[in-house]
Amino acid sequence: MRNSPPLLAYAILYLVFLYAPIALLPIFAFNDSVVIAFPLSGQTTRWFGQMWNDVQMFNALRNSLIVATSTATIATILGLLAARASSRFRFPGKGGIMGLIMLPLVLPEMILAMSLLVTLLAIGVNLSLLTVIAGHVLICTPFAVAILSSAFASLDRSLEEAAYDLGETPASTFRLIILPLVMPGLISSFLICFTVSLDEFIIAYFLAGTQPMLSSYIYGQFRFPANVPKVMALGTILVLLSITLLAIAEYFRRRGIARTGGKDTGGFL
Amino acid sequence: MTDRPTMIAFQDVHKYYGDYHALRGITATIKAGEFFSLLGPSGCGKTTLLRTIAGFEDISSGVVMIDGKDMRGVPANVRPTNMVFQSYAIFPHLSVEENVGFGLRRDPRSKAEKGKAVDEALEMVGLKGFGRRAAHALSGGQRQRVALARALILKPKVLLLDEPLSALDKKMREQMQMELIRLQRQVGITFILVTHDQEEALVMSDRIAVMFEGEIAQLADPETLYRRPGSRQVADFIGTMNFLPAEVLSEAGGRVEVEAQGFGRVTLDADQCMGQATGGAAVGFRPETLTILFDGQQPADRESWAEVEEVVYYGDMTYYDVRLDGTDRAMRISMRNVFGRPVLDIGTRARVAWSPGALVLFR
Numbered sequence: 001m002r003n004s005p006p007l008l009a010y011a012i013l014y015l016v017f018l019y020a021p022i023a024l025l026p027i028f029a030f031n032d033s034v035v036i037a038f039p040l041s042g043q044t045t046r047w048f049g050q051m052w053n054d055v056q057m058f059n060a061l062r063n064s065l066i067v068a069t070s071t072a073t074i075a076t077i078l079g080l081l082a083a084r085a086s087s088r089f090r091f092p093g094k095g096g097i098m099g100l101i102m103l104p105l106v107l108p109e110m111i112l113a114m115s116l117l118v119t120l121l122a123i124g125v126n127l128s129l130l131t132v133i134a135g136h137v138l139i140c141t142p143f144a145v146a147i148l149s150s151a152f153a154s155l156d157r158s159l160e161e162a163a164y165d166l167g168e169t170p171a172s173t174f175r176l177i178i179l180p181l182v183m184p185g186l187i188s189s190f191l192i193c194f195t196v197s198l199d200e201f202i203i204a205y206f207l208a209g210t211q212p213m214l215s216s217y218i219y220g221q222f223r224f225p226a227n228v229p230k231v232m233a234l235g236t237i238l239v240l241l242s243i244t245l246l247a248i249a250e251y252f253r254r255r256g257i258a259r260t261g262g263k264d265t266g267g268f269l
Numbered sequence: 270m271t272d273r274p275t276m277i278a279f280q281d282v283h284k285y286y287g288d289y290h291a292l293r294g295i296t297a298t299i300k301a302g303e304f305f306s307l308l309g310p311s312g313c314g315k316t317t318l319l320r321t322i323a324g325f326e327d328i329s330s331g332v333v334m335i336d337g338k339d340m341r342g343v344p345a346n347v348r349p350t351n352m353v354f355q356s357y358a359i360f361p362h363l364s365v366e367e368n369v370g371f372g373l374r375r376d377p378r379s380k381a382e383k384g385k386a387v388d389e390a391l392e393m394v395g396l397k398g399f400g401r402r403a404a405h406a407l408s409g410g411q412r413q414r415v416a417l418a419r420a421l422i423l424k425p426k427v428l429l430l431d432e433p434l435s436a437l438d439k440k441m442r443e444q445m446q447m448e449l450i451r452l453q454r455q456v457g458i459t460f461i462l463v464t465h466d467q468e469e470a471l472v473m474s475d476r477i478a479v480m481f482e483g484e485i486a487q488l489a490d491p492e493t494l495y496r497r498p499g500s501r502q503v504a505d506f507i508g509t510m511n512f513l514p515a516e517v518l519s520e521a522g523g524r525v526e527v528e529a530q531g532f533g534r535v536t537l538d539a540d541q542c543m544g545q546a547t548g549g550a551a552v553g554f555r556p557e558t559l560t561i562l563f564d565g566q567q568p569a570d571r572e573s574w575a576e577v578e579e580v581v582y583y584g585d586m587t588y589y590d591v592r593l594d595g596t597d598r599a600m601r602i603s604m605r606n607v608f609g610r611p612v613l614d615i616g617t618r619a620r621v622a623w624s625p626g627a628l629v630l631f632r
Contacts, residue, residue: 161325162358164345166372166423180362 029232047233064214071136072193079144087152105142113206127209135203140193151185184253191249276301276459282331291317293483304453306462306470309480315463319429324348351420352429357412359404366400372423390418410441430462446472467507479503499543501631511600512551531593535625542630550632556603558627562620569622577617587612
């Protein structure tokens with residue numbers, strides 16, 4: 001099995017299929033032609049310049065960053081509370097409640113977006129960034145709960161008891177013992193929720209009202225062929241940003257494991 | 270030991286987990302400065318009882334008193350007890366000295382004084398110079414010591430130890446047993462140890478409470494527990510005990526006359542007679558209380574003939590399974606191997622000496 005040529009070929013094809021389109025982003029971002037096609041026709045950085053001067057794009061980016069940061073913060077806090085409750089306490093209906101919290105993970109986003117829109121309009125809430133944040137929190141919280149549940153599950157219950165035993169209150173125990181030990185989980189959760197929110201399209205499109213969001217803005221730009229190279233430049237920057245975020249998340253995850261002396265059982269990278 | 274004041278008092282303590290009756294009316298006292306063990310098989314309630322002292326477990330009814338104060342409603346963080354956990358519960362993100370000094374956070378003393386206290390505590394457990402190490406880089410035995418130092422630095426009235434040695438290998442465990450005894454004598458604090466290892470309890474304790482199914486079956490010093498187990502269940506749990514069917518002939522003036530298989534007619538004192546026999550009366554004896562008489566040895570005043578059915582050689586000891594004449598089952602005898610004395614073969618006929626004082630009657 002180890003040196004099977006068909007398997008190797010399969011693996012290579014698989015990776016090409018996954019990553020070649022992404023590799024095309026920077027290629028065409030620097031290509032001196034409006035047409036996205038080979039052969040390439042010389043290098044240029046003017047698409048980046050065009051992008052840089054696009055006020056609408058910056059507006060959309062700002063909105064998306066506000067939404068992503070707020071969503072990641074709120075979802076991580078909600079996830080922390082839910083994960084703590086489910087790992088530490090037994091209460092009636094726990095299975096059902098946890099199931100309902102996790103459900104948006106498998107619910108079609110289309111349905112969520114539609115039902116949210118209908119409900120918000122019916123109760124007379126104006127669409128704004130706040131409504132997008134609410135929608136994104138709904139879909140991001142399951143990710144946060146999943147990540148933080150595993151962080152809490154690996155936490156030895158007697159660590160908490162030891163801290164009480166040594167004179168600490170439940171509040172100070174949480175701050176001194178639990179929080180530092182689940183911190184890598186919190187950072188991972190924040191970064192993943194941030195990423196999910198940043199590139200989410202349907203809810204952002206439905207619930208943003210008149211506010212431009214990055215994902216819907218990018219989609220809109222494809223209607224104008226002249227704007228496509230500019231979007232390629234933006235995409236290149238977003239890829240770099242994603243890799244950086246992922247690397248940071250992985251750094252904290254590994255540092256967390258090293259600090260607690262645990263065994264590394266795989267991560268993002 | 271008897272004149273010491275009471276440190277812990279349990280009065281009819283019950284604990285229910287839903288329908289499960291985990292503690293069934295525990296009444297006992299533990300004296301100040303005592304090394305006390307809670308011994309029993311898993312699920313007997315010994316850890317639950319320990320946790321009611323620490324304040325991690327509410328009790329359903331009854332009273333737990335520490336140093337004369339009722340502990341009802343007193344949370345774990347203000348009780349005068351500290352605990353060494355089975356998993357040690359060393360804070361993995363802190364250094365050794367941060368772990369040991371953790372309980373001093375609310376101590377008003379200066380940083381230098383606290384640092385000195387940490388150093389002293391580390392020295393006491395033999396970890397001098399380990400302060401700056403990361404806690405997760407320590408071995409099992411070292412973690413154990415950090416957990417001890419962390420608990421003892423607060424000078425609690427009672428130190429609670431929840432199976433602290435169960436994760437260590439045999440050599441390390443024996444070494445830590447001795448160190449715990451030394452440490453307990455040095456600090457004079459009441460130690461309460463939970464263990465399922467009867468040998469460990471016998472070696473370390475001043476007194477032992479043997480627990481079965483949420484109740485204390487017997488509370489006594491190690492020697493009494495070993496020589497005069499209060500029931501067959503206790504006798505079976507602590508060491509090895511042989512049993513032979515017996516019949517009570519007469520009882521008068523605190524003396525009981527018994528006809529025991531293999532031993533014949535013997536008269537026992539009242540303190541040799543225990544209750545709670547299942548399946549008829551029996552006499553019990555420990556393996557070392559029967560001695561094989563070798564050729565040329567003086568006849569003993571009570572002796573029987575027996576046949577060797579099995580021989581297990583242990584180096585310093587040999588275990589023989591012998592069947593006394595007039596009995597239908599083999600009894601285990603342990604003999605210390607003495608230079609120049611042969612190890613007997615299976616099938617050998619041997620004289621065995623015994624003493625009525627070593628017998629215990631269960632009826």
